[in-house]
Amino acid sequence: MRRLIPSLLAAVLLSGCTGLGERAAVPGAEIDGTGPMTFATGRDTTGYLQPLIDEWNDRHPKERVRLLELPEAADEQRAQMVANLQAKSERYDVLGLDVVWTAEFAGAGWIVPLDRSMFPLDRLLPPVVDTAVYQGKLYAMPYTSNAGLLYYRKDILDREGLKPPKTWAELREQAVRLGKKYKMDGYAGQFLAYEGLTVNFAEAVQSAGGQILSPDGTKVTLDLHTATTGLDFLVGGLRQGWIPQDALSYKEEESRLAFQQGKLLFARNWPPAYGPATRSAVAGKFAVTRLPGRDGPGSSSLGGLNLAISAYSRHQKSALEFIRYFTGLANERRVLTDGSFPPVWSELYDDPDLIKRYPYLPVLKESIMSARPRPVTPKYDQVSLMISSAVSDALNFREPGEDTIATLKQQLSEIIRTP
Template sequence: MRGRHGLAGVVAGFGALALVVGLSACGETKTTDTAKPGALEGKGPITLATGKDTSGYLQGALDKWNSSHPNEQVRLIELPESADQQRQQMIQNAQTKSDAYTVLNTDVVWTAEFAANGWIEQLPEDQFALDKMLKGAVETTKYFNKLYAAPYLTDAGMLYYRKDLLDAAGITAPPKTWDELKSACQKVAPQAGGAGCYGGQFEKYEGLTCNFSEAVASAGANVVDDQGKPALSDAKAKQGLDFLVKSFQDGTIPKEGITYKEEEGRRAFQEGKLIFHRQWPYQYAKANATDGSSKVAGKFAVAPLPGLTGPGKATLGGHNLAISKFGKNKGTALEFIKFLTSEAEEKVHLQKTSEAPVYAALYDDPELVKQFPYLPVLKDAVGSAVPRPRIVKYNDATTAIQDEAYAALTGTKSSEQALKDLQTKLTSIVGNK
């Protein structure tokens, strides 16, 4: 999830269903289990609806396709940078049965909602190399074990840190725990030029759901358990939220951190205003740019997120590509998705943007690892990443999480009260059939 990348986005209610995505529904899937994809037919011009392409990659990929498909041109439709607004516009398009959007670049947590509402087409599994892709990424594309989107990009949060400053302070390894992170900041402070200690995504939007879920998981708890039941009464959940709350209180997270989304935090890190930054892979290429846009190029490294007693757990993010039920020329749409999600094109995408591919082999490619030393860290992070709460009524759930977490971070509520209220809200959401 990103606000820009996946992470992010919110998913609306699913009618009477209130189950964990991916779990079997008792007696409700007999017709779905035998369903086969409908014919994806028609060749001709299509559109790709996506969030604002801050990477600058997509139009070049479209140009490559368009040059060899003169009668099947793809036009890029850029939606707002905010994932919440992207989702809203995609839903409005579907509810009016408009053919304006053909291919949808969707957040990984939207699959179930879009499929359940009949807004996207089921895809033929045998036309995608799913066995070569990361398991976690593939799981985000299915609804009741049927493929409704193609894995496109995956994502997991990582810890960006100023290696030059840690080296100067005699710190030889990045922090593995939250206490070590705070201790490192105290040692680094004299050489940090007033830089803040830690940043993430703490504005009230989907990024906060990711950061909150990560903190809870990194303390050894879960927002919901394996059965989809809220689990925030666990004392460890409070320890996770307390890390964020107390970090604001003691200045570990600078006051302006409450306004950070992905881009605000990225700019702060690149301007040398943060020692540590929780961020997605896309920041790597931008922060290492040598065109003068980054003050920290060559001065930082990447490590796993820290946790309460050891390495933490990242939130799983990413994007998938789906075909609108109401789009035209779905045959072209399928072929275009296969092109954009091919291993060869995903390698190019990685090289140009540092965004995370879904093919496992690319993480072990010596050429790529040399160019992007963080790839082994990212592969491990993605492999152990925790999905955002897989509640079918996800829109209601993420709104509740954002409201309560933000209240705790801003001091409107105590951590204990915020978690108690969130437990009540999520219990109602999950049980409201």
């Protein structure tokens, strides 16, 4: 993995700006703030973004938006954005940020705070809004959300007279017994040493009743017993064979394909995997439910994308209006129907027509509402790298689970304490 760990920049100087709570005092701040823009975000794998941008461009010929697609991998997206912002470049105006980057980018002064009254925050899913807030200020507008789901072979469970598992014990029993009977692998998530492994580990810890950092990100709260219980759920699956060794190389795409090809009974993945599965060998044979936990339904990591304004943009007024347009209700509906991504407007999850077309919406809403953000800290990249590396060692049997957690807690404490 290529990662770039930035040093924090000095706090930005602030001045008033219509539509912005405060505006960074940067070169060019004296200009009127309108004009053509660049929207930098991860690669659009579905092709739905450009038509939405074209509609804006047709109506705003003097404020046209150019879509700049960064790499698909979140780590590489972040690296390119950080390099741009550390250089105080004016190239990017609107930034598509992973929800876990808000604290880092806001703390470094790379994005500007927004006026809450400019957005319909009361109509959005509350956990989603929280991902855009840092130290009490709104720094971005939520655009898409995400929560992990358990994909399962409904046809097989129905044939066996079983309901989908709600606990790890039920998942383990069904994966072992039915995997052997139907000659399939039991369960997989994203277990390669990258950001996805941090997500899967965080979900295991949360689903065991623990957490990694305090809500304000200032203290490591990793309980040795609880975190080891969560880690042992994954390590035990690999030792016992109901999690296949191949899963150690899985990212989202690999786990999606394994499930679609009929190799897995159960798979943890994000909602965008649902649409392709309906056009695969398992079409009509699968369903989704909430992730299982230690004693009942578990807790997912909260994912998604927020839109923020670069502190070095010369077109912040235009950027603000573009974000308001792009995150409006009509476009949020298209986020789901055209892009297959979970929207952030609460009412869309209760729309009968959408539920008929996307039957997983009620379950997804439950998952988002019970999800938790990954560790909130300006040092998230360092934290995530440390977690994925340590957990990978445990999954590959290089380090016992309890020793892994003890060492990880110490290392995370050192990262958090370091100025």
